[in-house]
Amino acid sequence: QLGRMFVMAARSMGYAVVVLDPDADCPAAQWADQHIQASYDDTAALDRLAQQCAAITTEFENVPARSLEYLARLRPVRPSAIVLAITQDRIREKKFLKSHGFVTAPYAVVEQRLALAEALQQVATPALMKSSRSGYDGKGQRWINSLAEAEKAFDDLGGQPCVLEAGVMIQTEISVLLVRAVDGQVVAYPPGENIHREGILDVSIVPARISSELTERATQIAIRIAENLAYCGVMAVEFFIAKNGELLVNEIAPRPHNSGHYTVDACATSQFEQQVRALCGLPPGDARLLSPAVMVNLLGDLWRAEQAPPWERALSHAHAKLHLYGKHVARPGRKMGHYTVLGESVESSFSQAMAIQNALKMHAELTR
Numbered sequence: 001q002l003g004r005m006f007v008m009a010a011r012s013m014g015y016a017v018v019v020l021d022p023d024a025d026c027p028a029a030q031w032a033d034q035h036i037q038a039s040y041d042d043t044a045a046l047d048r049l050a051q052q053c054a055a056i057t058t059e060f061e062n063v064p065a066r067s068l069e070y071l072a073r074l075r076p077v078r079p080s081a082i083v084l085a086i087t088q089d090r091i092r093e094k095k096f097l098k099s100h101g102f103v104t105a106p107y108a109v110v111e112q113r114l115a116l117a118e119a120l121q122q123v124a125t126p127a128l129m130k131s132s133r134s135g136y137d138g139k140g141q142r143w144i145n146s147l148a149e150a151e152k153a154f155d156d157l158g159g160q161p162c163v164l165e166a167g168v169m170i171q172t173e174i175s176v177l178l179v180r181a182v183d184g185q186v187v188a189y190p191p192g193e194n195i196h197r198e199g200i201l202d203v204s205i206v207p208a209r210i211s212s213e214l215t216e217r218a219t220q221i222a223i224r225i226a227e228n229l230a231y232c233g234v235m236a237v238e239f240f241i242a243k244n245g246e247l248l249v250n251e252i253a254p255r256p257h258n259s260g261h262y263t264v265d266a267c268a269t270s271q272f273e274q275q276v277r278a279l280c281g282l283p284p285g286d287a288r289l290l291s292p293a294v295m296v297n298l299l300g301d302l303w304r305a306e307q308a309p310p311w312e313r314a315l316s317h318a319h320a321k322l323h324l325y326g327k328h329v330a331r332p333g334r335k336m337g338h339y340t341v342l343g344e345s346v347e348s349s350f351s352q353a354m355a356i357q358n359a360l361k362m363h364a365e366l367t368r
């Protein structure tokens with residue numbers, strides 16, 4: 001869906017877009033000028049993509065970094081392969097953050113099962129075992145409280161390298177979204193406050209209900225991360241604000257972010273237009289927030305036997321904007337769309353967004 005919204009922004013700005021994606025029915029291809037249906041490491045497909053495109057970007061950090069490296073010999077690729085290589089691997093990402101002085105939750109690297117006992121001496125429980133690669137939306141993570149649970153979690157996650165991370169007593173989760181242009185110019189959006197349910201983003205509230213001091217600090221950290229990565233493109237940095245007031249970097253997304261979907265309706269320039277601008281060597285657009293906004297994800301849990309929810313329950317609110325991603329199969333936990341409520345205040349947007357969510361959930365319950 002990030003690719004789809006990028007394609008929509010690019011096309012409305014007059015660009016033609018070629019999408020490479022292995023899925024015949026991928027949401028981005030429905031809007032693209034052309035779809036190359038191939039795996040991300042298919043060299044002939046990458047050659048075709050490069051032949052047809054003046055510049056190349058990605059919406060997905062799990063594309064093999066090697067494929068971007070290959071493409072970068074032929075065309076500008078933004079963000080770079082090295083940025084993807086770091087951010088698609090939690091161990092590398094944590095090491096990057098630590099070596100540049102950015103504070104994260106305490107963690108230990110677990111390359112093999114035998115290292116678990118030592119890791120547990122370094123990291124207090126409860127702790128989260130996170131697979132180093134391919135995790136997203138809370139997938140590839142297990143809470144553990146003991147060595148036995150750690151061993152089981154490590155095995156469950158496939159015996160692959162993991163990061164064991166101390167559980168943080170989280171007060172608030174926030175994310176800072178920014179764009180950094182080819183010439184290094186950076187524009188950041190106001191931090192959004194994120195509420196997760198079962199590891200998946202549920203609601204984003206913008207601006208976040210945090211102090212101006214924390215807003216400033218988080219924004220400066222995100223900008224410094226982008227600078228240290230020599231970043232070009234749209235990037236989101238997720239943070240935890242701990243109950244003890246500490247500000248910890250959780251992770252870096254080298255792409256537009258789910259928590260930035262509100263920018264489509266509530267900002268002078270959407271995160272997707274910013275990605276187009278950065279890719280095409282244009283300066284960043286104005287990131288001003290035009291209205292407080294609350295974004296709510298629509299997961300497949302709301303669908304009943306392929307039957308979409310009654311959208312009039314959302315759209316009867318004049319301030320609600322509905323976005324669906326063109327996915328034909330609804331599964332629990334699958335992101336099918338979102339809506340954004342633009343109100344006079346954060347409070348009024350939030351209460352209207354929750355009223356809509358309750359109505360949609362109630363309908364799904366009653367038609368179970």
Ligand code: AMP
Nearest residue numbers: 105128137138165166167168196199251
């Ligand atoms: P992640 O995929 O690492 O962003 O984790 C998904 C969600 O799990 C986060 O947004 C948090 O809500 C929760 N989570 C991740 N790491 C921690 C942690 N160290 N302590 C407490 N909650 C966490």
